Amino acid sequence: MADADPAFTKTQPADTAPVDTAPVERKSKRRKLLGGIAAAVLVAGAGYGGWYVLVGSHYVSTDNAYVGADTASVTPLVAAQVTEVRVGDTQRVRKGDILVQLDDSDARIAVAQAEADLAQARRQYGQTSATSAALAAQVGARDADIARARAQLVAAQADYDKARVDLDRRRKLAPAGAVSGDELTSATAAFSSARANLELARAGIAQANSTRGAATGQLAANNALINGTNVTNAPEVMVAQAKLAQAKLTLDRSVIRAPVDGIVTRRNVQVGQRVAPGTALMLIVPVDSLYVDANFKEAQLAKVKVGQPVSLTSDLYGGSVTYTGRVVGLSGGTGSSFALIPAQNATGNWIKVVQRVPVRVALDPKQLKDHPLRVGLSMDAEIDISGD
Template sequence: MADAAPEFTADTASTDAGSADKSARMEQRKKWLVRLGLAVLVIGAIYALWYLLIGRNHVSTDNAYVNAEIAQVTPLISAQAVEVRVTDTQAVKRGDILVRLDPTNARIAVAQAEADLAEARRRFRQTAATSTSLSAQVRARGADIAQANAQLAAAQADYEKARVDLQRREALSPEGAVSGEEVTSARKAFAAARAGLEQARAGVATARATQGAAEGQLAANDALVSGSTIETDPAVLAAKAKLENARLDLGRTIIRAPIDGVVTRRQVQVGQRVAQGNPIMSIVPLAQVYVDANFKERQLRQVRVGMPATVVADIYGGDVVYHGKVVGFSGGTGSSLALIPAQNATGNWIKVVQRLPVRIALDPRELAAHPLRVGLSTEVEIDLSRH
């Protein structure tokens, strides 16, 4: 019995030690659980505070892409390309020569238009000179009328003399004072005088008609030059317009860059005949790119034009932040403006949250420091608290 007491005492001590260790672990676990709970509460409070102060005043999306108003370069005349000065990815400035077209036909057209203009001016001078000639003809016809009137007066006098002679001889003929031959001669003279009178009257009418025709020609010719100079004549102006158009086509044989940007999708080669109006390349204005952010319709309840926005591009990461502002909303959702719009008029229709493109204009200085390319992915956040 004396040997059993110590063994019992050791077992008891071991059990007590295990219980104490277990209690310590439970106490330690309890402390960690309390700490975890406090941490969760603190994080929750911080999140709630952040949401109340900041989070609820911001909307964001990662469905956003870089876009730009791409300029298409199209020739305004049809001709053969004799020189192509740019390649894809090449940066150009507005006014830089992109392509030279064969100017031969355009130069011939300019020469023809210049000849037509010279001919129009010559015709105007000729018409003006014709008016002077027609005025002289009108004056000459007036002299002809005066001459015809004088001849009419002489014929009238001859007629009166022949009439009186005939009447005198016819009065003396019954008494035998004049012979029949004299009476016959008097009658012939009277008939001749009457014919001469009619002829003189016709001559006056003809002279007057001729004068009227000359006056009509003069009036018609004056109408062509009246109120006009050699430079304001309608025919000359039309010839000038044709010459200007020909010179414009000659200038269009040199195709220049319409904007600053980077050449892309070049589709022209030396020797190729380009067609009027068909695009031969595009120019992307990297300094004027913007972001089209597709927000869910519920996110746009408080978004207004002019609100500030921040943009992060995947190509640079979060180290580069662009600042911009909302400049407008699309006229329709992405699905409604798609090539094949969704058809919801079915019996199994399910409502789908739509996205509306919102345009974000970016700071040009930040774009110059970190250029973007069309189509790059971005993340956009709009600050609703500032307007």
Template sequence: MAERDPIELHARHDHQEVLPPELPGSARKPKRRKVIAGLVAAKLAIGGAAWLLIDRSHVSTDNAYVNADSALVTPLVSGAVTAVPVVNTQTVHKGDILLRLDDSDARLALAKAEAEYLTARRQFAQTKSTSGSLAAQVEARGADIGQAQAQMAAAAAGFDKARVDFQRRSELAQSGAVSGEELTATRNAYRTAQANLTMARAAMAQASASRGAARQSWAANEALVAGTTIDASPDVAAARAKLDQARLDLARTVIRAPVDGVVTNRQVQIGQRIAAGSAVMTVVPVNRVYVDANFKEGQLARVRPGQPVELTSDLYGEDVVYHGRVAGFAGGTGSAFALIPAQNATGNWIKVVQRLPVRVVLDARELAQHPLRVGLSMAAKIDVSGYGRD
């Protein structure tokens, strides 16, 4: 084998990469641990900075909507519609006419009730006058009793005289001192006096009974009018109540706005016959709307009534900020009052974060400057900085 040139060997040796000696396994581990510790420290530093930058003094949601206690217009009497002077979107004030019904039947009922009221008053006056007449009849029956007593006394005296005469004539007739004709005459006179006494006693009883009946009639009549006036009489009061009801029914043929607001959902036309209690339209009080903000249950730990709220509407954008206050919380979540509430007793249970409606009242002046409508979307942010954790 030929020997290599020494110069060539030296050149190749100069071009070879000089590598450091390999470290043993025990020397690599401290270096890896330092790298991992540095990464963990950097992550903690980033998390701490993010935690410091998060706004913990507010809770917010964009699941909020404008609402209002709308007035549902329902006529209290039935009838045919003769006029509807309002349309949807029209602004009305409390007392403005919304609807007119045919009032022909109501006017007839009012006239009949007025006649019955006048009749009741006249009957009371007549009953009160009759009481005086019955009292006079009681006194007249008392006079009849006096006359009957006098007649009975006279009949009794005549009877006693006729009885004595008859007894005397009967004794003398046995000795022949009195004729048979005279004895017969005294006997007839005695029987006549006896009959007159019986008639007088019957007349006395009849006069007493008449006076008793007159007293009963007077007492019954007095029970109707004693201690009362014409206006306090039960019959008159009932007639007056019926008259007031007729007047109220006539007034109810004109339906007026119960509150200030905007007419919406009008469901009635001229000529349509509507029943009492049927909904015909709705008046939304846009100057008294509020916001129902649906917050997650985990956001409500520090929310309390009275805390300030800032709200923005999609209608005006973020340039218009409303200021309000937390008025209160709903009695339950939206799912709790659903038509078919969720039932989690089947075993296939998945936790779903619930939302609780929070009522927020708005500033009336801001609401007047930028009116809202029911159903509009809102974003709400509650300042909870005034509530500290325990």
């Protein structure tokens, strides 16, 4: 057998091409990366959990908060024409500053009339007091009349008795002819005259008693008007004084003054305008006594109580200025319950909406003075509930 060709009988080497390890390295790097991310997440979660337990759970916060104020509405209490307006929008005023002057001509006349009525009432009281003295004197005079009438009655009674005795004597002597007819007639006439005078004296006493009774009644009626009173507390004088006080009050109300310190807003009154009681002339915003209404979610309110400290920041100044306040109250209901058109949840396709309750926060007046705010500005509020 012929020898094989060495070129063909030499053993061929195996395939020695290099193995591609890139996919394995990439998987390893991915596992390391995912492991690092997972570790970071766990660390972050643990850190957040620790922060929440130690710090975060002690606070509730919201950015749904706004500056508010109890604004004062300036309205007239009397109807009159405006003669002067001394302030304008954005102007700062102090309590008691004159804002608007109304025409006071009619009010001044009313004051003068009331003063005259008071003087007249005092004069009438003095006249009534003097009348009592005069009526007392009249009662004394009537007593004298009664005494005189009684004396006249005594005299008339004596004359009557004498005339009756004389008549009886003559009547007894007349049958014997000892007394003439003329003498008997004269005695009879004298007796009749004495009897008439007696009746007249008796009537005089009755009249004197009646006159005294009338004078006594007038005195009692007049005394009833002045007993227990003087020129200052007599009813008619007090009525006149009340009318004068009302007239002066109306005159004083013709000058409209600022009820509080603050800034004039929404001025809508002009000189020459006739205003009626209750007409809104302007608003005064007390910028030194503002508050914040922070609308917290219902799930945040479990531990919120009156008196807890609050930290606030305003969009006006940013985080560079922090206000400190305190919770002064929680609203009696959610914001939606007091809306003009409250939500009607009794429907077939009802969707639960997280409700918010307004929490009133009082601000520090000194901080407001250093960094003024305005009504309606946005605030961020954070309540420290750790004191629960």
